[in-house]
Amino acid sequence: MFLTRSPVVAEALRAAVRAPSPHNSQPWIFELAPDTIDVVLDESRILGACDPEAREARLSCGAALLNLRLAIAAAGRISEVELTPERDRPALLARVTLGPHHRPTASERRLAAAIPRRYSNRRPFTNEPVPLRVRTAVREAAREEGARLVLLDEAGLLEATAGLIRRADHVQALDAAFQRELRAWTRRGAEDDGVPVYAGGPRSAGGLLPGRYVKEDGAPRVFEQDPVVAVLTMPNDAPMSQVRAGCAMQRVLLTATDAGLSASFYSQPIEITAVRAELRDLLGDSGHPQTVFRLGYGSPGVKTPRRPIEAVARDRIEEERP
Numbered sequence: 001m002f003l004t005r006s007p008v009v010a011e012a013l014r015a016a017v018r019a020p021s022p023h024n025s026q027p028w029i030f031e032l033a034p035d036t037i038d039v040v041l042d043e044s045r046i047l048g049a050c051d052p053e054a055r056e057a058r059l060s061c062g063a064a065l066l067n068l069r070l071a072i073a074a075a076g077r078i079s080e081v082e083l084t085p086e087r088d089r090p091a092l093l094a095r096v097t098l099g100p101h102h103r104p105t106a107s108e109r110r111l112a113a114a115i116p117r118r119y120s121n122r123r124p125f126t127n128e129p130v131p132l133r134v135r136t137a138v139r140e141a142a143r144e145e146g147a148r149l150v151l152l153d154e155a156g157l158l159e160a161t162a163g164l165i166r167r168a169d170h171v172q173a174l175d176a177a178f179q180r181e182l183r184a185w186t187r188r189g190a191e192d193d194g195v196p197v198y199a200g201g202p203r204s205a206g207g208l209l210p211g212r213y214v215k216e217d218g219a220p221r222v223f224e225q226d227p228v229v230a231v232l233t234m235p236n237d238a239p240m241s242q243v244r245a246g247c248a249m250q251r252v253l254l255t256a257t258d259a260g261l262s263a264s265f266y267s268q269p270i271e272i273t274a275v276r277a278e279l280r281d282l283l284g285d286s287g288h289p290q291t292v293f294r295l296g297y298g299s300p301g302v303k304t305p306r307r308p309i310e311a312v313a314r315d316r317i318e319e320e321r322p
């Protein structure tokens, strides 16, 4: 297998699989050929209830793609990316070609180093404000990948968005298929996918932002007074744009990690179509909302497992061309 022949590829794949994904579903396959890594959407891992159109799965693959790019750069190689390289195979999202030697920039080194340190932290954050310098850095990270990060710091915007999160959360609480899927991906054992119960957060005492994967045991906790909530948007919502949104999401999360911040997601308003449309209207002409997260200074949380790279990588089989 090409994997065993190239330490750079193996290292890049170890970074790729650390990407976040809804319910830790890890909806990716990596097909290898000499000097190329194809990022393929694993259609068997699309979440039918919360992500029927595979938007979040494409975001996850986009995040894995950014990790690949950064790990390759940090290993001292250039990489070129072609999105959806084969028109008649939409599950093939990207082809990464390794090029010649490259001297990694300071930013590439720092973001690559942040990959194994990033995880979703669903616990309360402290009340320490996120400085302007860091807010600017995460906005810039999104822009670098063609997205926009809207920080909800205008009066009323946070409350209105929190209201949409609560409404969508309520819809999902009453949706039997959604609840079944959530239970199916919640893990009590030592599986290498799904969300282990220990990664859940406490119930929020104020209830402003309802979390997913709430620990049923334990008292509700007071969350930070003034949460920093951000919505990542794209100018359009085509599948390729969703992959790019995933790169942007991951660049934001890694930039935040590098600055000492924690993050957790609130996808409820994105997953309910009508609520997503309301969120889009609320943000004015900011584009199509792709993901919502809370940023802040957290106490240490826990990392979740991943499938080994041998389980998600295979050699590319060249089709015979007549």
Ligand SMILES: Cc1cc2nc3c(=O)[nH]c(=O)nc-3n(C[C@H](O)[C@H](O)[C@H](O)COP(=O)(O)O)c2cc1C
Residues within 6 Å of the ligand: 018, 019, 020, 021, 022, 023, 024, 025, 056, 057, 059, 060, 118, 119, 120, 121, 122, 194, 195, 211, 212, 213, 264, 265, 266, 267, 268, 291, 302, 303, 304
């Ligand atoms: C598109 C997307 C949507 C997500 N939505 C939620 C969410 O609504 N609530 C939540 O707690 N985590 C959410 N997550 C985080 C995943 O549960 C998490 O990435 C996964 O369990 C792996 O854990 P890690 O992020 O700690 O590595 C989402 C992740 C992605 C990529």
